[in-house]
Amino acid sequence: MESELLVRRPTRKDVATIARVHVESWRETYRGLMSDGVLDDPDLVRHRERFWSEALTNPLYAQNRIAVAELDGSLVGVAMAGPALDPGGETTDQLYLIYTLATVHGRGAGASLLEAVLDPHACTGLWVADPNPRAQAFYRRHGFVGGKTKVEDGLREVWMTRPPTVRG
Template sequence: MRPVVTVRPARPDDADAMASVHVESWQQTYRGLMRDEVLDDPDLLPARRRFWRAVLTEERYGSFRAAVAVDDDTVVGIALAGPATDPDVTWDAQLYVLYLLEAFHGSGAGHGLMNAVLPGGDSAALWVADPNPRAQAFYAKQGFEPDGVVKVEDGVSEVRLVRTEARVDPGN
């Protein structure tokens, strides 16, 4: 049986739990793509805590939208979208974060998180690790397509995906 989760806007008191999900999902998803010393760095969790506290409390992130997926009062997924920063922007927003603990893949929480931070199917872009077939398939269902732009950041190859129309799959 699939877990049942709810999605809601993130609150400042979610920051530490969001950091934990961020780090754990990276470790689950990127092992073999990202260097182990990055994933196992003891400073990774404190750095993610500082990041999420800033996102949820500082005015400079006021135009960003953050959401959490919660299962029985436990944060199991996170998402963050905001203004696009790529120099060739032609879309409304950028999805910066969408991570879900592995046990909740296929639960519908990813779709809920995306809708919470990109309401109404805004045109948007995101960067996704390559290869990452599960995430790439999920984003394709949400109307995202590669636009041909790639980059390598911290040794990880990434592909930019863009959604130009409000086409969204109602499921996961």
């Protein structure tokens, strides 16, 4: 029997599960790139719960587009996009985050989440860890190209942009 992927808007009831998936995917993705002290912080899930509670309930974030992915009823990914954080830059929108558990890599959850939160009419930018060849290849497959780099909290990142995919 084929697994069923569902992408939907999250609710307040999802906060704890989103936080757990967010932290678990960070640990899977960034181990060796980020400090173990950050990744193993016993309060990390609690901090992510506060973040997601604010993201889902605070009117300041009402313009953000958030989606979660479920596979067979279990939450396996999350994505959030919204207005570019650098107004006046080359992009109007920004993908703030997209995380899926390693167990679902290659099963379409990431692509479905990306489609759910990106505005095809917008020029969109994102920061991606470097090196992170899997994520960078994923973004290139979805029309993003690399550019400038930065180092923040010891993590090197590449700015990638995608022009509007729908005209008019």
